[in-house]
Amino acid sequence: LTQLDIRLIRLRSTDSQEAQEASPEAMKILAAFLVAAAAEPCVVPASFPRTSRVSRRFFGLLSTLDFTPMAFHETPGFCRSGSSWQNDVKLHTNAGKTKGASNNQFGNNLWFCFEKPRTLLGCMAECEARPDCGAFDRPPNEDAQECCLFWQGNTGDDLPDRECWVREEDQSDLPPGSLLDTSVTVMPVPIFTMMKLDSSTSGVVAEATRWFCPTWTWCDFTVKDCFGNVLYQVSAEWTTDLDSDGAELLGTEVKAYIVTSPTGEVLGRTSRLTDGAEPVRVFNVQKQQVAIMITPEEWFFRNFYPLEWFVDVGNPSASVEAEPMQDPRLLTMIVTFQFRSLGYLATLPLLLLILAAFFAVYYYVVVLKRQGRFLCLLPNCLQECVVNNCSWCSGMFVKRQQLILDESSTSCCGGRNKNNLWKTQIQPLTPAE
Numbered sequence: 001l002t003q004l005d006i007r008l009i010r011l012r013s014t015d016s017q018e019a020q021e022a023s024p025e026a027m028k029i030l031a032a033f034l035v036a037a038a039a040e041p042c043v044v045p046a047s048f049p050r051t052s053r054v055s056r057r058f059f060g061l062l063s064t065l066d067f068t069p070m071a072f073h074e075t076p077g078f079c080r081s082g083s084s085w086q087n088d089v090k091l092h093t094n095a096g097k098t099k100g101a102s103n104n105q106f107g108n109n110l111w112f113c114f115e116k117p118r119t120l121l122g123c124m125a126e127c128e129a130r131p132d133c134g135a136f137d138r139p140p141n142e143d144a145q146e147c148c149l150f151w152q153g154n155t156g157d158d159l160p161d162r163e164c165w166v167r168e169e170d171q172s173d174l175p176p177g178s179l180l181d182t183s184v185t186v187m188p189v190p191i192f193t194m195m196k197l198d199s200s201t202s203g204v205v206a207e208a209t210r211w212f213c214p215t216w217t218w219c220d221f222t223v224k225d226c227f228g229n230v231l232y233q234v235s236a237e238w239t240t241d242l243d244s245d246g247a248e249l250l251g252t253e254v255k256a257y258i259v260t261s262p263t264g265e266v267l268g269r270t271s272r273l274t275d276g277a278e279p280v281r282v283f284n285v286q287k288q289q290v291a292i293m294i295t296p297e298e299w300f301f302r303n304f305y306p307l308e309w310f311v312d313v314g315n316p317s318a319s320v321e322a323e324p325m326q327d328p329r330l331l332t333m334i335v336t337f338q339f340r341s342l343g344y345l346a347t348l349p350l351l352l353l354i355l356a357a358f359f360a361v362y363y364y365v366v367v368l369k370r371q372g373r374f375l376c377l378l379p380n381c382l383q384e385c386v387v388n389n390c391s392w393c394s395g396m397f398v399k400r401q402q403l404i405l406d407e408s409s410t411s412c413c414g415g416r417n418k419n420n421l422w423k424t425q426i427q428p429l430t431p432a433e
Contacts, residue, residue: 042205042206042225042226042227042229043202043203043205043226044320045178045179045199045202045205045320045327045328045329046178046179046319046320046328047313047315047316047317047318047319047320047323047326047327047328048291048311048313048316048326048327048328048331049069049070049071049178049313049316050069050070050071050072050312050313050316051069051070051071051072051124051128051167051310051311051312051313052067052068052069052070052310052311053067053068053070053169053308053309053310054066054067054068054308054309054310054311054332054335054336054339055068055307055308056305056306056307056308056339056346056347057183057346057347058346058347058348059346059347059348060346060348060349061345061346061349062185062186062187062188062344062345062346063185063186063342063343063344063345063346064183064184064185064186064346065183065184065336065339066182066183067179067182067183067184067332068169069169069178070167070168070169070310071167071168071169072124072127072165072166072167073165073166073168074163074164074165075155075156075163075164075165075166076156076158076159076160076162076163076164077137077156077157077158077159077160077162077163077164078137078156078157078159078162078164079111079135079136079137079148079150079154079155079156079157079164079166080110080154080155080156080157080164081153081154081155081157082110082134082135082150082151082152082153082154082155083151083152083153083154084107084108084109084110084151085109085110085112085132085150085151086132086151087132089112089130089149090129090130093126093129093130093296094129094276094277094278094279094294094295094296094297094302095122095125095126095128095129095278095279095294096278096279098114098115098116098126099114099115099116100112100113100114100115101113101114101115101146102115110150110151110154111137111148111149111150112148112149112150113146113147113148113149114126114146114147114148117144117145117146117147118138118144118145118146118147119142119143119144119145119244119289120138120142120314121289121291121292121312121313121314122144122147122244122292123136123138123147123165124136124165124292124312125279125292125294125310125312126147126149127149127165127167128167128294128296128310128312129294129296130149130296131296132151132152133149133150133151133152133167134150134151134152134153134154134166134167135149135150135152135154135155135164135165135166135167136148136149136150136164136165137150137156137162137163137164137165138162138163138165139161139162139163140161140162140163142314150164154166179199179201179202179205179328180199180200180201181199181200181201182197182198182199182328182332183197183198183199184196184197184332184333184336185198186342186343186344188344191211191212192209192210192211192212193208193209193210193211193212193213193221193342194207194208194209195207195208195209195333195336197328197329197332197333203226204226205225205226205328205329206223206224206225206226206231206329206332206333207223207224207226207228208221208222208223208224208333208336209221209222209224210222210337215340215341217236217255218236218255218257218273218337219236220233220234220235220236221234221333221337222234223329223330223333225329229262230262231262231327231329231330232259232260232261232262232267232324232327232329232330233259233260233261233262234257234258234259234260234330234333234334235257235258235260236255236256236257236273237255237256237257237258238253238254238255239253239254239255239256239258239269240252240253240254241253241254241256241271241272242269242271242281242283242287243271244281244289245289246283246286246287246288246289247287252272254271254272254273255272255273256269256270256271256272256273257269257270257273257334259324259325259330261324266285267284267285267324267325268282268283268284268285268290268324268325269282269283270282270283270334271283275302275303275338275340276294276295276297276302276306276309276338277299277302279292279293279294280292280293280294280334280338281293282325282326282331282334283325284323284324284325289314290313290314290315290323290325290326291311291312291313291314291325291326291331292311292312293309293310293311293312293334293335293338294309294310294312295308295309295310295338296308296310302340303340304340304341305340305341306338306339306340309335309338309339311331311335313326313331
């Protein structure tokens with residue numbers, strides 16, 4: 001606007017020729033100002049839901065992660081009126097190794113209590129690490145307390161001094177301003193990773209950008225709002241690990257995310273970044289745990305193609321201004337980069353591409369072999385070798401069958417014209433040959 005004022009003053013104080021030369025520039029400035037004034041401000045979402053399931057989209061074209069709010073509904077009392085555990089509760093999950101409490105011998109397998117106490121976030125993570133868990137109960141305190149898991153279908157019995165948290169998919173109790181039908185889509189930009197966060201209620205809310213990063217490690221990335229203004233700088237740095245209480249584990253050196261504002265102010269950090277073998281915890285600048293991320297995936301999917309993660313926050317009623325480390329625009333991007341092999345394609349087109357490649361190899365190697373004909377496709381670096389020696393081509397496709405080639409022959413690998421170096425149809429040798 002200041003540039004526009006200066007330009008208009010100059011136009012009024014100069015002759016008509018100078019005004020005609022400068023007016024296009026002034027019109028551009030005016031147009032940019034009008035567009036910026038008419039644009040709606042970027043949406044600042046409410047805090048992250050209590051629990052969200054992050055799943056890889058199967059259908060569609062581009063690689064997309066869907067965020068579905070889950071609800072651990074608080075019901076008063078002990079978890080009861082449901083089925084007992086139908087199988088043995090896993091003691092070793094991505095939430096860590098654990099032991100059962102002595103009171104598990106009672107109750108006819110209705111509950112499974114841990115030997116050591118858990119915080120509310122820790123108890124949620126233990127339940128999410130076990131797909132059959134439908135609820136957990138604990139004393140009504142925020143600090144570490146007894147934690148007991150239950151099979152699906154249990155709910156609170158209204159007795160005092162106990163809370164039963166029932167796990168189900170529900171969006172009814174989300175605070176005003178929450179993002180609905182949220183997803184993060186990987187844009188098809190080579191080398192440079194760009195992701196967009198959008199929702200059905202607010203459109204594009206934020207984006208994240210990152211340069212090429214190997215799939216087995218973690219790298220820096222930037223979170224921006226819908227206008228491209230930087231919100232958070234996230235750096236992957238080697239530092240000391242933190243336990244669930246925020247205490248430093250001296251003697252450790254791990255890679256963790258350090259989150260800073262555009263001005264360089266440190267806002268918080270994570271615990272050790274892993275492939276999901278253990279939870280990834282999120283801490284604010286006071287080193288208070290505000291969120292936890294966990295996946296129930298086994299080793300193979302964890303490392304190569306994870307399908308599901310969960311994100312839990314400690315205080316969903318806190319605003320983004322009060323607790324920036326719970327900002328959905330930040331947490332969604334952090335958990336998105338926990339998905340290995342994001343790629344550019346959704347699951348279904350990726351599977352179709354793999355199947356097409358498999359059948360192409362099958363056709364060339366199996367079908368053509370049965371017909372007695374073989375197709376040899378070679379890059380330029382191997383053409384000279386094939387012209388002078390057929391051993392590679394024969395060894396690749398006809399199990400090192402001996403082929404005859406004399407110096408006067410104009411063919412190789414069973415009759416290839418030397419002028420045609422890209423395709424070679426190999427004919428099987430007759431007994432006479």
